Amino acid sequence: MGRNLHVLRFTELFTIVGRPNIFSYGExxxxxxxxxxxxxxxxxxxxxxxxGKLLDGRIVAVKQLSSTSHQGKKEFMTEIATISAVQHRNLVKLHGCCIDSKTPLLVYEYLEQGSLDQAIFGKTDLNLDWRTRFEICVGIARGLAYLHEESSMRIVHRDIKASNVLLDADLNPKISDFGLARHYKDSMTHLNTGVAGTLGYLAPEYAMMGHLTEKADVFAFGVVALEILAGRRNFDDSLEEDEKYLLGCVSFHILVLTSK
Structure with a gap:
């Protein structure tokens, strides 16, 4: 997990844009x-x-870096640095962090309706009609447009998927989990980097060549949009062979329609 994973220096945090609030482990x-x-x-x-519920009454979600996690100090610092530097109604809000515990903790706003994958794939009483699904897609797109074009730094999330989108009480979507995010300058056409993310959401050019641009997020968003519209995961092993992969299914039906 890397050297001194659980000992994060205050000086490292204070170099981060936005300087997150520091909570004590006791709190x-x-x-x-x-x-x-x-x-x-x-x-x-x-x-x-x-x-959790803070002393001031705020309800929060506390992410704990487990000792068995494949992610480490670098991802922890990346998440704090990224989310502290951006602010948008479709991005989850970071309240602060805790570094005096055995495992680092991130303290986020609590979003009542949980994750998008639970809402569209799980058993829920939520009324996700077509208008609501459309608004969720638009909200995610707005959050990505902000990261790619409107924030103070150019950011590629790298892990857009249904489980990394949270819903508030009004079903407004908020992008979360910025541990894999990458920043790069406007003058750069792409980044050459190791492939990271989740299978099924990876853009082909990124998965094969490691060429990272905003298009990687756009491709993943397209997969999520299809999942929202279809109401099923991008891969379902319980289905017939030719229906297991959502992208393949959609491509086939488009071919059939366009050939008529």
């Missing part, structure tokens, strides 16, 4: 009722995510 332990299992909201690439 977060109290807020989550000692990280009670009953407060677990889910598990991400970092580790478990807990629901």
């Amino acid at each position: 977060i332990k109290s807020a989550t009722d000692s990280f009670s299992l009953s407060n677990i909201l889910g598990r991400g690439g970092y580790g478990p995510v807990y629901k």
Whole structure:
């Protein structure tokens, strides 16, 4: 997990744009009722995510970097640096972090309706009619447009997928999980980088050659949009062979329609 993973220097945090609030371990332990299992909201690439209530009454989501996580200090710092430097209604808001615990913690706003994948694939009472699904797609697109074109730095998220989009009480989507994000200058046409992200959402040119541009996020967004419209995951092993892959299914039907 890298040297001194659990010992993050304050000087490193203070170089980050936006200087996140620093919470004590005692505050977060109290807020989550000692990280009670009953407060677990889910598990991400970092580790478990807990629901908590701060002393000032704010409800928060606490991401804990588990000791077995494949992500480490670099991703932790990247997430803080990225989300502290941007602010948009379709990006999740970071309240702060905790670095005096055995495992680093990120403290985010709590979003009542959970993740998008739970809303469209799981058992839920949410009324995701066509208008709502359309607005969710538009919201995600606005968040990405901000990251790519409107923020103070040019950012590629690199892991856009349904589970990394959260929904607030009004079903407004907010992009989360910035641990794999990359920044680069306007003068650069692309970045040559190791491939990261989730299978099924990777743009072909990025997956094959490691050429990273905003188009990688746009491709992943297209997959998510198809999942939202179809109401199914991009891969479903329970279906017939020719229907398992959503992209293949859609491509086939488009071919049939255009050939008529």
